[in-house]
Amino acid sequence: MAETTPLLELRGITKRFGAVRALNGVDFRVMPGEVVGLVGDNGAGKSTLVKVISGIHPADDGEYLWDGSAVSVNTPQDATGLGIATVYQDLAL
Ligand SMILES: Nc1ncnc2c1ncn2[C@@H]1O[C@H](COP(=O)(O)OP(=O)(O)OP(=O)(O)O)[C@@H](O)[C@H]1O
Numbered sequence: 001m002a003e004t005t006p007l008l009e010l011r012g013i014t015k016r017f018g019a020v021r022a023l024n025g026v027d028f029r030v031m032p033g034e035v036v037g038l039v040g041d042n043g044a045g046k047s048t049l050v051k052v053i054s055g056i057h058p059a060d061d062g063e064y065l066w067d068g069s070a071v072s073v074n075t076p077q078d079a080t081g082l083g084i085a086t087v088y089q090d091l092a093l
Pocket residue numbers: 017020021022040041042043044045046047048049
């Protein structure tokens with residue numbers, strides 16, 4: 001049987017804030033119809049990863065694939081164009 005293509009796949013994502021390496025070679029994938037929970041310690045980089053996915057903080061390094069194709073997501077508009085929406089915890093937003 002053919003292997004299903006991930007809807008979202010990140011490979012080797014790195015993000016630095018000055019001397020702080022917030023993300024160091026992160027691999028992450030979401031399959032079609034899958035619900036994924038991202039769990040980690042305070043400061044582990046969860047919010048930064050979501051911001052990379054949603055185009056708020058473009059990655060310094062790594063690959064971003066959408067439905068099997070490499071894409072450039074450098075702005076929130078890029079992510080919105082793919083159909084990616086971010087729902088924030090703060091209801092005031
Ligand atoms: N805009 C920023 N400028 C500088 N450093 C940042 C910035 N955003 C995040 N960091 C740093 O990157 C690291 C990862 O932070 P991030 O907020 O992604 O973690 P988190 O897993 O979401 O934490 P929490 O569980 O507290 O929400 C931390 O060391 C944090 O201080």
